[in-house]
Amino acid sequence: MKLYVKAQSSYRGNLDASEIKKELKTKYKLDTRRQDTFIHLAVYGAQLLKDKIDISSSDELYITSGVGNIDVLQKTNKYVYKDKEFIKPFDFINMLGNTTSYYVANSLGVKDKNTFQISNNFTFINTLISVFASLSVSKNEAILGSVDLCTNPNEVIKRVLGLDEDAEVTSSVNYQKLSLSSSGAIAEVEFDTKIYSLQEVQELIKNTDLKVMASPRCKDLDSLKDNEYFETMPSFYLNKTIQENENLLYIDCFENSYKIIKIIGLA
């Protein structure tokens, strides 16, 4: 399976929520009320993409994440279960996964398919498969946003993701506009449903001409790895490869199951 990337946007770092909120209000003139940090992060990434390419109201929208809106759950859990307060309606609404994709869709003017979805451990790569399958039927183009928010204490997100206690985690949001057509594409990304064994992956690494990056979870591989972790890291490296006009074999892994994507820069 192959998809073509028409545009991309990335934001990563120690999240400064007030700056993102300020950017959304001042630069993009967006209403940020009733939303929280996770939603602001998702909308901000979408606006960065919109700065680079025209968005059609018929573009399909996919938002994926390692754990979803952890911010609102952490806050609500505290005041409902610990402080015994009554849940606030907008906190309840923001807990629903597709609330984030609603605000993203609204900020982009997208009115067609809109979904929030998670696939265990390989959520970005499996969402690429969903996008491929849907575009094969609809013939539309798609916007794929990958959103991971790290809250304080970061032990919460590490427990949810099943990471080691000493793992470094960070927030990130990465978007691509994707199409089945190569016209105007800046990169192609190749993927499949196959789960690879360690031996198969080692064989691939040995025989590839592409640069190789591996997820920090790939402990049995000596390949280049990031020092920090967020679940949708392949989305970040897809964009980075495009920015650097390189080619890349990215390997993700969870409990001895490996998945790969191949990225070929076309710019």
Next chain:
Amino acid sequence: MSKMHSVNILDYTLLSSQGNTQETLKSIKNLSVKVLCKEVSTLNEPVKIPYYLLRDKIEENNDEIKEAIKKLIENLSIKLTAQQRAQTALLIGTSLIDRNIVESIESSVYEYKKKPYTSSKKSIDSFASEISKELKLNPFTMTISTACTSSINAVIEARNLINSGVVEYAIVVGVEIFSQMMSDGFSSMKLLSTDTQRPFDIDRDGLILGEAIAAVLVGKDSSKWSLKGAYSNCNSLNITSVSPSGEEYAEVMDKAMSFAKVTAKDITMLKTHATSTLTNDMSEINAIKKVFTSDVTFSALKPYVGHTLGACGVLELAMIMSCVDDGFIPKTLNHKESIIKEYTPLQEHKACTCGIFMLNYFGFGGNNTSVIIQKESI
């Protein structure tokens, strides 16, 4: 009929507050609906409200929910060969996608609940991949969370995966088990009835929540049931509702028919979303008026099983198939006086063994979905 827009529904199974598939069918047929009670929070003090709870209680914990889901999937996958299983994706639709985070928050943040650190991931989406491995299904799994349209959107995802050649089969599961946070959230929005659900009735005053797990097997093998077309959009007035005119709902109904290459006159029966809330039912009945003439046969299923949120997509799909396979379309319970007099939901069970059916699902976050299914005459 565009092959890319159609796929067959090979089998279905369900577990609702009224029991398994056969027991739920019997309860609908005999109008013998059982509703229990549950406590929810309000601004003042906790109150007991009606709640369509499963007969055999599933505790609000990960292991029991996973086992219940697995049991239903086994019901469907048992008929598949090993080769077919390897070509079967597993998709889940639920609004409970973040349930796992609560455990981690409690383990990390509160001294009184702190637990030793473990690196083991547990969530609804990890259930899908665990069950997939245990039953030797295809490794592709996905959990979709688009509020009340979650599991019907997962059915559309299954259609896409099959028609694009990614897999040959898909099992789609809708899951909704009692969640205190979810119930309190609906209570905070004053959307819960303390009495009963009255779809499209002038005296409707809210919904009653329900638990359910339901599953369908989708593929290209021959079947009497098929999904002919579907459309899902994100278009609403605000995060919780569409225009009172229902224009956004009418758009998905029209487009679903267009993709299925049928017209309103071809629709044997419309299964409405019908939450019995003031705004949703008003928008939906106005949308029905835009799309159909007043002789349309339409009904609402939530008074039989409650509003099962993310599960209602597959649950109500399985209920319609079950009733039509038994030879009837179910009447709408608790309806006395219509919002629009000329558009009254079905008042008695109606004999029906085949036809083309439209199924509506609308959710928070602007997600609106309409699907067209067909049962061929034998």
